[in-house]
Amino acid sequence: MKTHCRQRQYVFQIKKCGQSSCTICKSVQLPHDVFDSLDWLPDPIPSTVDKDHYAKFQTVYQSETTEQHRPTLITTIANSERASSSILVNTRVREFIQCFQCGRMRCLYSERALSAEDKIACQIAIDNWDYSCGSPLVPEDHILYNKVFVREKISCETPMELAYYSCRKSNVNCDVCYWCGHDNELAVPSESLKSKYKSLYPCCNLCRNAGKDIFVRGEIKTNTRAAKRRKINN
Ligand SMILES: [Zn+2]
Ligand SMILES: [Zn+2]
Numbered sequence: 001m002k003t004h005c006r007q008r009q010y011v012f013q014i015k016k017c018g019q020s021s022c023t024i025c026k027s028v029q030l031p032h033d034v035f036d037s038l039d040w041l042p043d044p045i046p047s048t049v050d051k052d053h054y055a056k057f058q059t060v061y062q063s064e065t066t067e068q069h070r071p072t073l074i075t076t077i078a079n080s081e082r083a084s085s086s087i088l089v090n091t092r093v094r095e096f097i098q099c100f101q102c103g104r105m106r107c108l109y110s111e112r113a114l115s116a117e118d119k120i121a122c123q124i125a126i127d128n129w130d131y132s133c134g135s136p137l138v139p140e141d142h143i144l145y146n147k148v149f150v151r152e153k154i155s156c157e158t159p160m161e162l163a164y165y166s167c168r169k170s171n172v173n174c175d176v177c178y179w180c181g182h183d184n185e186l187a188v189p190s191e192s193l194k195s196k197y198k199s200l201y202p203c204c205n206l207c208r209n210a211g212k213d214i215f216v217r218g219e220i221k222t223n224t225r226a227a228k229r230r231k232i233n234n
C-alpha cells in the first residue's frame with residue numbers, strides 16, 4: 001500500500017514503484033524519463049498570490065501537499081463546536097443560560113461536574129453576562145473558557161436543544177416550546193401521533209398556528225405481521 005498507493009479523501013491513486021526488484025508490480029513500460037516525471041496528483045492548496053483561490057495545478061504538481069485545505073474539511077471545521085460531541089450530551093448539562101435576545105434557555109456542558117469554585121465562577125458569568133445565542137459562555141482568557149461550554153454554532157433561530165428536555169436538571173420547566181423556547185400554552189398532540197413516536201416535544205399554539213409541526217423522534221415500528229396475528233388470535 002505505502003509504496004504503490006496513495007489514499008486521500010478525494011482520490012485513490014495507484015502507481016508502479018519503478019523498482020526493478022519489486023515483487024508486486026511489473027516493470028515499467030513507459031520510457032524512463034516519462035515515468036520519472038509522473039508524480040501523485042496534488043491536494044488542493046491555496047494559491048500564494050491569491051488567497052481566495054486554489055493554486056494552479058502546474059504550481060503544485062510535484063510538490064509535497066497535504067489534505068488540510070480540502071473544502072469539505074474546512075467547512076466541517078468551521079461548523080464544528082469547540083467542545084467535542086461527547087461533552088455536548090444530556091448527562092453533562094450542568095446549568096442553563098438564557099439568551100437575552102430570543103429568551104431561549106441554552107445548556108451549559110462540562111466534561112466533569114463543576115468544583116465549588118467553578119460553580120461560583122459559572123454563576124457569576126450567567127448573572128452578569130448578556131449572553132446571546134452563538135457566543136461562548138465566557139471570553140477566551142476566562143478560567144471556564146475550556147471547561148464550560150455552550151453550543152456556539154447556533155443562532156436565535158435554532159430551536160431548543162433536545163438535551164434541555166432529557167437532562168436531569170430539566171424537570172423544573174420541561175414544558176417550554178421546542179421551537180420558540182417560551183412557556184406559552186401548548187398544542188395538544190393527537191393520539192395517533194402519540195402512538196407513532198416515542199418522544200414528542202412541546203410545541204406552543206403560536207408556533208403550531210405559524211405552521212410548525214410538533215417535533216417528534218423515535219418512530220415506533222410496529223411489527224405489522226405480529227400485530228395482525230394478535231388480532232386473529234383475539
Ligand atoms: Zn512495485
Ligand atoms: Zn437567542
Ligand SMILES: [Zn+2]
Nearest residue numbers: 177180204207
Ligand atoms: Zn413556540
